[in-house]
Amino acid sequence: MELKKYLYQVISAFIVGLIFGVGLIISGMTQPQKVIGFLDLLGSWDPSLMFVMLAAIPVHFISYRLIAKMPSPILDWKWHYPTKKEITKPLVIGSILFGFGWGVGGYCPGPALVALGSGALNVIVFLISMTIGMWFFGFLNKRIKFNR
Amino acid sequence: MNELLVASIIHAVVGGILIGIASSLMLVFNGRVTGIAGIYNGILSFVKKDTAWRVAFVLGLVTSGIIGFRLFPELFINQSGRSLVAIVVAGLLVGFGTVLGSGCTSGHGVCGIARLSIRSLVATLAFMASGFLAASIFEYYF
Structure with missing residues (x-):
């Protein structure tokens, strides 16, 4: 029974990944020049990508209100919500660093993983560097123990 | 408003709704938040019983890209003109940040x-804020 539930979780995660990916492709997020056109305020600003968040948030806002009333998720025994509440320095500094990388490369993690499906060299290079960046954080965190 | 912008906004809204639906499904079925950086990073730390669903999610993303690229290759072309050095720096910042x-x-x-x-x-x-700043500075100076 337990193993069956884990298997269903895996299948569900795969389907969610598929739908999320299709959403990213349709929205234009897998085209770095479009992302940069949105983030570059000094050029001919393209506001369209703002509507990705503006559409996704209300959908999830409504569903979250309904889902939160359930005693547990359908395929798991408990919820896995992030619990941390305080605004920490690592939260702000990390987000600033991420934003900088996003503005320079035009890729955030989701669209880069989707674009890996195209096999393009620049996406592979981006993902390898991203993985090294994450690994480097893990390396530092073992020594410094950031209060994220 | 010009037609191209209107089409772009409609695409963004449709894609955004799908992203909202996908996140809702992840929550109602798996009880988890769809944070892609976190899900991917979790694979690197190899926690037993916690790796398979993460790999499956990432494979779902990549599969959507493989199919999408077959059907609409123009939606995947990187015309940003960024050098590989810029992309390496961007990747490191995105991963660490x-x-x-x-x-x-x-x-x-x-x-x-x-x-x-x-x-x-x-x-x-x-x-x-830093995304706006970085893209604007980069486009202006490079």
């Missing part, structure tokens, strides 16, 4: 804000 900051555009920007998390709102304002 998203883990230090506990999330990316999906985890903070969509899921967190939808759950009215103040932490996620602050993070989103921070990465949007």
Whole structure:
């Protein structure tokens, strides 16, 4: 029974990944020049990508209100919500660093993983560097123990 | 408004709705927040019984890209003109920053804000501001 539930979780995660990916492709997020056109305020600003968040948030806002009333998720025994509440320095500094990388490369993690499906060299290079960046954080965190 | 912009906005809204639906399904079925940087980073730390669903999710993303690229290759072309050096720097910053900051555009920007998390709102304002700054500076000077 337990193993069956884990298997269903895996299948569900795969389907969610598929739908999320299709959403990213349709929205234009897998085209770095479009992302940069949105983030570059000094050029001919393209506001369209703002509507990705503006559409996704209300959908999830409504569903979250309904889902939160359930005693547990359908395929798991408990919820896995992030619990941390305080605004920490690592939260702000990390987000600033991420934003900088996003503005320079035009890729955030989701669209880069989707674009890996195209096999393009620049996406592979981006993902390898991203993985090294994450690994480097893990390396530092073992020594410094950031209060994220 | 010109027609191209209108088409772009319609695409963004349709894609955004799908992203909202996908995040909702992840929550109702798996009880988890769809933070892509976090899900991917979790694979690197190899926790037993916690790796398979993460790999499956990432494979779902990549599969959507493989199919999407077959049907609409023009939606995947990188015409940003960024050099590989810029892309390496960008990748390192995105990788390090998203883990230090506990999330990316999906985890903070969509899921967190939808759950009215103040932490996620602050993070989103921070990465949007620095994203605007970085892209504007880069386009202006390089």
